[in-house]
Amino acid sequence: MITLVPLSGFLGSGKTTTLISAAIAMQRTGRRVAVVTNDPGAGLVDTNLARGGLDEVAELAGGCLCRRLPDLAALLADADMAGKADVVLVEASGSCADLRNTVVRPLRERYRGRMTVAPLTAVVDPLRLAAFTRAAERCEPEPDLGYVFGRQLVEAELLAINKTDLIGDERTAKLEARLAADYPRAAVLPYSATTGVGLEELIRAWTRPNPALESQGAQVRAVRGEPKLDFTRYADAESQVAWLNEAFRVTAAESAFDAVAWAKTVLRQLSEWSAAAGYFVGHIKLAVRTPAGLAKLSVTDTGAPPQADRAAARPVEYGYATINARVVCPPSTLDDAVRAAIAAADKAHRATSHGARPSSFRSAHRRYQPQRLAATG
Ligand SMILES: Nc1nc2c(ncn2[C@@H]2O[C@H](COP(=O)(O)OP(=O)(O)OP(=O)(O)O)[C@@H](O)[C@H]2O)c(=O)[nH]1
Ligand SMILES: [Mg+2]
Known part of the structure; x- marks a missing residue:
């Protein structure tokens, strides 16, 4: 069973x-x-x-x-x-x-x-x-x-x-x-x-x-x-969170870039931004899949340092980045912060991010309607 x-x-x-x-x-x-x-x-x-x-x-x-x-x-x-x-x-x-x-x-x-x-x-x-x-x-x-x-x-x-x-x-x-x-x-x-x-x-x-x-x-x-x-409180809480799931490609501006260091810079920037603005961070996580392995880092509190959970990814020519951010702030503010953090990391680590167009949303939790489970399921 x-x-x-x-x-x-x-x-x-x-x-x-x-x-x-x-x-x-x-x-x-x-x-x-x-x-x-x-x-x-x-x-x-x-x-x-x-x-x-x-x-x-x-x-x-x-x-x-x-x-x-x-x-x-x-x-x-x-x-x-x-x-x-x-x-x-x-x-x-x-x-x-x-x-x-x-x-x-x-x-x-x-x-x-x-x-x-x-x-x-x-x-x-x-x-x-x-x-x-x-x-x-x-x-x-x-x-x-x-x-x-x-x-x-x-x-x-x-x-x-x-x-x-x-x-x-x-x-x-x-x-x-x-x-x-x-x-x-x-x-x-x-x-x-x-x-x-x-x-x-x-x-x-x-x-x-x-x-x-x-x-x-x-x-x-x-x-x-x-x-x-x-x-109502539950729905209000969920609707306060700006939710971002964004995937894009990162390439080395020269021969190779350090994907772990790049990801750390993105998250450190976002963490510092959250602390300066006083925004509640639920979780910001960033993964970069590269030919050399996966880099994955998380920030789980406002102003907290990024924690590296996977760091087998340096140096590489390119990687595919996925960022998931859950922060209590206006969605457009989170978009601006993510854009700025990516630009700063690109500059610091000689990388170029392609097609990153952050578009945060609010997860409006509508009232639960009982779901029917199929009789033969
Ligand atoms: N020190 C320590 N860190 C942990 C432990 N478990 C998880 N973490 C870290 O906490 C962070 C968040 O962990 P996740 O497993 O992604 O948390 P989650 O609950 O799945 O997060 P969401 O899916 O965003 O809600 C990561 O950086 C983990 O490495 C633990 O036992 N000890
Ligand atoms: Mg999780």
Whole structure:
């Protein structure tokens, strides 16, 4: 029986890193694993990255998972029937909430006995959680994106505290205890997707049978007493984010250029711009696929330094760049900033970017309409 693992969690919390590390670890033990990425737009760094290490990768673009539920169900049926996978890891877009009601529950009901849906897992970045908590303690008004972050925690069946390598054992233990007390209905597991510490336990939590989650009664009990989603706040939060997915070619102005250094300059410029203007950065990521390998870097907070996740790409004659940016600012402002950052990196690293026409959009989240799943799916 196929197992679906639904991964939620805020922008930049480490969902894709988790999905790739976990898929590789599961494949080593003989499991056949497929992964599905999802985004309001197409052209994803995440899909690029996953395809670099895994065979079965599908992208559900052009809408949140709740809107693409029939397509997800079709993918799952195909993976199952064609024998391509026995575990499918699905990453939701990082500004998505309400997945338990709109995706997990309908799939459990529709495929009871034919598919296992693992606990809805919210990947939590402890530094982002600390930042939202500090703002709340200072009695600052809760930002709408903070509300979405909170909803992801409230509805999660498993809270996966990622990036524990950044906070150490003592802080991790305190956070684990706090989340267990604040969210008593969820399991809490600390791990690090990059070091692999705790990953085995996370995989075990996904793959061991959990009848308590599958029964109809449990589904009903889970939502009882839970504050209802304020859809207006949720939609407002999503509509504040300028969303950019842009792909273009970069060539060396002379014989070769350093793709990693070029990408680092683009992201450093954007990070500094966000700090100077006070814009909230959800995640800005940049991948450059080159004949020498992949360069991939991320900025996951306002003013944060770029982190290089793949750096096997220097020096080269050309590369194909994909930038995905999620920043709370007007879309045209993000476009201008990205254009300026690319121009600065081209100048600094003797490169020429071709056809980069940033065109950010707002991901307006319309009210969820229950999706019908095909009777034979
Ligand atoms: N130090 C550390 N960094 C991590 C860990 N997991 C992920 N990261 C880094 O966090 C950044 C964002 O990771 P992603 O996996 O792309 O995050 P995501 O949740 O998929 O992001 P979106 O898809 O944009 O919502 C990357 O630079 C990762 O290398 C971890 O366990 N430790
Ligand atoms: Mg991702």
